[in-house]
Structures are given as C-alpha cells and as structure tokens.
Amino acid sequence: MIRVALLSKWHVHAADYAAQAQENPGITISSVWDEDPVRGKEWAEELGVPFVQDLTTLLSDSSIDAVIIASPTNQHKNLILAAAKHGKHIFTEKVLAFSVADCEQIFSAVDNAGVELMVSLPRLTDDYFIYAEEAVKQGLLGRITMVRCRAAHNGAVPTDTAPLGWLPETFFNPAQCGGGAMIDLGAHPIYLANRLLGTPSTVTGPLQQVTDRGVDDQSVAVVEYTSQAMAVLETSFISSKSPFQLELYGTEGTLMIENREIRIKSTKMDTEEWTSPADIPESLPLPIHQWAASIEERTSPSITRTDAWNLTLINQGAALSQKRNRRVDLQELNLSK
Template identity: 50%
Template sequence: MNVAMLSRWHVHANDYAREAMANPDIEIKLVWDEEPERGRQWASELGVPFEGNLDAVLSNPDIEGVIIDTPTYMHKQVMLEAAKHKKHIFSEKVLTFTIKECEEIFSAVDENEVHLMLSLKRLSDDYYLYAQKAVKEGLLGRLNLVRCRLAHTMGLPLEGKPYGKLPPYFFDPELCGGGALMDLGAHPIYLTNRFAGEPKGVYARLQATLGHRVDDNSAVLVDYSSGVLGIIEAGFSSNDSFRLELHGTDGQIIIEKGGLKIKSIHVQDGQWTTPAELPAKLPSAMEQWVKQIKDGTEPAITREDMWRLTQINEAALVSHREGRRVELADYGGAV
C-alpha cells in the first residue's frame, strides 16, 4: 500500500514513519506538511518527494492511504478530505475534539468505504491482555475500581527551554485542544474504558501548575454504568510513571513499568504472585490497519474506543471549566 505522511508535527511522527518503512506491506511515497520547510527536510530524510499542496497529495491516484500527524485541530478537515478522495486513514491519537466531529469522520469513512485506524497502542500490550482475561475469568470477583496513571517530566522547564523537552506548541490549546490529559491521558482513558464499560459521568480537575495555557497535572473521576469507578491521571510535570490498578471483591492487579502482579483468592492461596507468562501481544495499530485493508481482518481497536476517548475528553474540559460533574448523556449515547 502506497502512503503519504501528512505532517511531522506530532512527536511520534518519526516513530510511525519508521514503523511504516519496516512494514513490507507499506511504502512511503510522499510527504506533505503544513510547514513546508519542515516537510521538505523530512522528505529528504525519507528519500521521497515533498508535495506542498495537500489536495495534490489526496488527488494522487497512486496514494492509497495516509498517516496523519498534523496538529490535532486539523484532524477533522484532513480526514474528511482524505476520505472523500478514497484514502485509508491512520492517525495519531486523539481522533478529534468532540463526538460530533467523530461522527462526521465516521460517516465520511463509511460513505467512501475506506478504513480508519487510531493509534491506541496499549490495547495491543501483553499486560493489558492479561488483565482483561483475568477480569473476564472472574479472578478479581466483581470489579469496582480502576486507576490508571501515565506521567512524565518532559514538560518541566530546562535552561533556555521554558516548555522542557516538549515542543512549545504542545501547550497551545487552539492546536492541541488540551494538555496532558488530551495527550498522555488518552492511554489511561481508553484503558479504563475497556475495563469499566459505559461511562455515566465525569468530574475533572485539569491543573496548569507550570503556568501555561493547558493542563500539565490532571485527574479525572469517572463513574460507569457497571458500578466501577475510574480514576484517570496524566501529567507532564511528574516523575516518569505508569501504573494501572484493578480492584475487585476477590483480588487486585497492579501493573507498573517494572511488571505485573496479581493478588486473588483464586490464585496462589491469595498471595501476591507474578504470572509465569503473559499473552502474546496483538499486532500494532498500524499492522491492524493494514490487515483490515488487505484481507478484511476486524481490528481489535474499535470505533467505540475512539468515540469514548473523545467523549471523556470533551466532558472533562467542560467539567473543569464549570467546576461540576458532567452527565455523559449530554455528550451522546452509545456509538
């Protein structure tokens, strides 16, 4: 499949280019960027032509798909145009800012019979698959709380760099839609949603402790129809951490960067134990995208994942701004 790389704006753009080049079913043919000089440099590095006109890229009959790393505010328009030109779409998270825009994108994708994939990469990881299986098998009894935290220090100021190791534009709400929650928080949001089910309400505090215009230290409390409480945390200004906790009537699972452990009345006499092995990882989001295009394989990452992620983000911004719990019935029902 011949693809065009659309923008090097996001910090993961290089990662997706490398993954595409390593995939035997993908060939990068063109680069476009909303900043032409950056795009020309990237095209030179990749050894492909640069095209400064987005319509020319999307009208090119040799291009079958696009990999999008534009500023988030551009996602909707770029995706609608790509779908109209019958191009398959792979994108960095998040999909867009509102569920209304999500639904516009889904409609355009369906109308033009192309495939859409969002990089919700942790849904392919072995620790997630183990935890999901353990919950399904009842090892934790009735699940009642999920806590997921993802944070790093890349936003902390350095000498001569008030935005730390992150690009300054990551702190621009017009470009990004938000800060730590919108970016890093995407992973805790979609993971928590997967375990807990349909969310009912959101209460969020999005703190800008560094004094920028977006949050760098955020916490969200979500209550779900299942009775599970979700605690979602994200930060650009905390020591590096990833922690996923699942608590139930019969046990708990704790997952950190260093590994996974389970304590359950159904396992090892209720003592903390580390599983001897974890399930095999699923194909990456990009691999799932290609497989769906090539042979119709249904991806593990779903539209509901994308839609629920957007729903929580949209409601969290309202909750913080208005200082109240937001009922998600006000932000769409089931996808």
C-alpha cells in the same frame, strides 16, 4: 503494497509512525505533506520521497492508497474528511477529534468512502493489558469495582538544556491541541479504563495549569460507568521518574501493573501472597500493522471505533467539567451513539 502519504510531522510520534510503516513489508512511504512546508521538505528529503505542498494535489494522486496523520489535533477532522473523500485509508494519531459530534461525522464519511480508519491507541495491544483483560474475563478479580491508571512524564519540567521542558512548544497551544496533558498523555489511561469498564456515564475532571502555559499540565479524571465501577485516571507533564501504573480492584482480587511488571492477588488462587503470572500472552500487532492487515487482508482490528469514540467522550466531558466546575453527565453531550 499500500502506498502511503505522510500528513504532517507536527506530533512527537510522527517519526515513530514513519519508522513503523517502513518496518511493515506491506507499506511503502510515497510522499510527504506538511502544514509547515519547511519541516515537510526536510522530512521528505530525509525519507527520500517527494514533498507535495498542495494537499488536494496529493490526495488526488491515484497512486496514493492511504495517509498517516500526525498533524495538530485541530486539523484531524478536516484532514480525515478530505482523505476519505478521495478514497484514502486513514491512520491517525489520537485523539480522533475534539467532540463526539465530529467523531460521528468522521465515521459517516469513512463508511461512505468504504475506507479503513485506525486511531493509534497502542497500549491496548501491550502484553500486560492483554493479561489484565484476560484476568477480568476469567473472573480472577470478581466484579471490577475500581480502576486506577497513571501515565505521566516530565515534558514540561525545565532543565539546563531545555528551559521550558523537552515537549515541543506547540503542545501548549490550546487551539491546536484542544487541551494539554489530559487530551494527550492522559489518553492512555482513558482508553485502557474504558475498555476494562465499559460505558462511561459521568466524569469529573480537575485540569490544572501548574506552569501557566495555557493548557493543563497535571490532571485527574474521575469517571463513573454504567456498571457502577469507577476509574481514577491521572496524568502529568510535570512528574519526573513517574512509572506507568494500572491497578484493577475487584470483589475477589487485585491486579497491579507498574511499567510492565504484573502482580495479582486473588481469592480464586491457591495462595494469599502476591503472584507474578508465569504465562503472559503475547502483545498484539501495533495499531499501524493492524491497520495494514485490515486493508490488505480484510481482518478486524482489535482497536475499535468504540475505543476512539469513548476516548473523545471522556476528554470532551472532562473539559466541560473543568469549565463548569462540576460533575458532568455525559448524556449532556447530545450523544447519538
């Protein structure tokens, strides 16, 4: 049994991770820590576990095997390093860190401690994405030349009941978040495109502040890859009724996904019409379940360090592109990987 401490309920997905942990027969939630003691005590009471106010005391507890981190993003690095130092396995909300240099430091600490690290990149496990990967591997689209992906919602759109939108105000704190729509919701298009297209080489990122809340709320990243493929990655906190879209374009065909609906048209198929595939592969286990299996059974998760690294790489490059108003060669970030 993996005995887990929950570190912070800051992120909107914190309760989801707690619920997923409770669903896993190999995980038990043992305690809660939060940088906001009032919030942490309420959560601990709700879960029926102790609240531990001192982080070092919690991490020094030999009965705790692992931590689930849903803290402000600017605390990820220090919390992960502290957990690794105390020999705890680590599950964390995206993004891993603000810079690839910080990612390197985290990976080194995790390796030295011999613990398992998982970053929550859940759409890599969805059935529609598994199908897209298989279609690419089977050559149904030929050479992939372009990917477009959009993830957007209306979290910053005012309503009668939420004058500033339904997203927590803390999501507009640039120090805590390191950005806005692109670093948070835009993470999904980024890591999906990276997985499909490989090694990114340049990024251009106009990151807009339409609502003037201190962080971008509508953004696009145009990413070029060493394969000469390109990706147009769109995100927004100010779009109502916007579907999730993933489009793959290749020399032999096109694959269109809207929400979970899949359509494909390919020269490799017997018809010129759009086809909805009949056999969709099953989704993979959610990241938290893959993490638990890697701890208990020593299995290899489908979500890798490269996925986490390249996500941070694109976000770091997009932020630099916005700051300097130009296309950024990602080699500028002094990569060691």
